[in-house]
Amino acid sequence: MKDTADRYISAQKVAEILSCTDQYVYSLVREETLDAIKIGPRALRISERSLNAFIDAGRVDPEDYFAPEAQEPEPSPQKKIVHSNWMDK
Numbered sequence: 001m002k003d004t005a006d007r008y009i010s011a012q013k014v015a016e017i018l019s020c021t022d023q024y025v026y027s028l029v030r031e032e033t034l035d036a037i038k039i040g041p042r043a044l045r046i047s048e049r050s051l052n053a054f055i056d057a058g059r060v061d062p063e064d065y066f067a068p069e070a071q072e073p074e075p076s077p078q079k080k081i082v083h084s085n086w087m088d089k
Contacts, residue, residue, distance in 0.1 A: 006047050008036075008045035008047055009045060010043075010044075010045060010046070014034070014046045025046065028054070033054060034047065036050075
């Protein structure tokens with residue numbers, strides 16, 4: 001049977017996982033994007049399930065992200081040749 005208990009991790013650990021600042025993690029908690037519990041006057045723990053859901057929601061298929069879009073080639077601009085005769089004098 002799979003363990004169904006949610007784990008809670010520190011904001012610093014979440015910031016490390018996301019490669020972001022602690023302040024960004026706190027803003028995600030304020031926006032209620034990440035679920036958190038307060039364990040003291042200045043300590044939060046973030047739900048690992050909500051973190052995983054946040055990561056999964058932001059995932060992109062590299063083929064969709066990096067594949068070039070089919071575009072019609074742009075017409076080549078007309079080159080204007082300018083000749084100066086200052087050296088002919």
